[in-house]
Amino acid sequence: MIPPIERIAQTGSTNADLLARLAAGEHVGEGHWLVADRQTAGRGRLGRAWGDGLGNFMGSTVVQLRAGDPLAATLALVAGVALAKTIRALAPAIDFQLKWPNDILADGAKCSGILLERSGDSVVIGIGVNLVSAPDLPDRATASLAEKGAAIDRDRFADALAVAMADALWTWRQEGVESIVRAWLPLGHPVGTPLHVSEQALDGYFDGLAPDGALRLRGADGEVMLVHAGDVELRRPVEEGK
Template sequence: MERVAQTGSTNADLLARLAGGEHVGEGHWLVADRQTAGRGRLGRGWNDGQGNFMGSTVVHLTAGDPSPATLALVAGVALAKAVTAMAPGLDARLKWPNDLLVDGAKCAGILMERTGNAVVIGIGVNLVAAPELPDRPTAALAAKGAVLDRDRFAEALAIAMVDILWTWRQEGVDSIVRAWLPQGHPVGTPLRVSEQGIDGSFDGLAPDGALRLRRADGEVMLIHAGDVELRRPVEGN
């Protein structure tokens, strides 16, 4: 575990090291006390709050590995296991493909970036503070009654990641899907695929990790990538 007081982005740092020829081994984490240029999916900024977890690790792809896209599920399972192990009373749920929600509010996110045969996985967790976002509710674990030490959480996450990554390689994506589903939003949860404006309900995951979205007419669509949000019910008439 490598800790730095401040950096622009732990993901960007590891990508630069890899591009420069440095070997960053699997299981190594770069964790920052503060980030000045943290990023989420689709170029969104990410909170740099002191006391939150902001860290990145590397997976080196080898022949025979499952699809790299399914590493989002791997990271999600590891994240959920670390949070629920340290704060078992929380109603923490994974939202496909890469967020962790508590009571329906986003408390953590995952960003994957690839360079060559290496995938950098960045994870940000609102341990003590949460940013205000215009398009979704957010929460910090501390505000939900779970006060977690950043370094202890980092160690729990690193251990969980090694374990789930081994399962991914040795047992395949099916095992990861089975591990993800109990941690995810329940079947029937109303969802919207934001880019296409498609509404439906969660119908589990396909064997390859794709989202099964059941439309109102019963048709099931497979969503392999996209920004998926919980659909809020319409109030009143």
């Protein structure tokens, strides 16, 4: 069954709308989605603006935290796995990978954004996917799935993502974070990928994920550091002699 999807023509931010409902005491059931045709005040991690585009996917959903759930922060991996599996199902010819914890990259260009915001025992997960057009960002390359050869209807994408998110959430609860980690790894950048973590100014190489979902970053000296949160960028490999 497809979880309930509420579709609206325009709003400032689907995340902000759901957070406001929760703050007002409104019950928003887990799995409920709010999807907008246009979004005028979308935002990403670290307060970055995220432009909209008619035909793109812009939506948010709610997870109601329960006793015994894994750490709420690991929902970032859950969202990434659900999103990647949705794209793989609807656009199998596109070559893409997950960048820790949940960005979708195609040929190194960002195709999506995910923002988690907590309100009490609720987590609002906002997802934006460049289905038909990509915003211009000053600090990174962006691309749309249409540019990569995939024509995906927004409503069909919303239905598939809602189901994939429900499935991944069930796995997270019933089988633990380790199961989500195992699902993430084949979808992510390969071991040895050069990475930079901007907040901590760390450079190193991807060395897989820890059982709790933390990024394993191997330094040039071979020491492995665990990164639990941070803005990660892919670095260009340094060529011999340069």
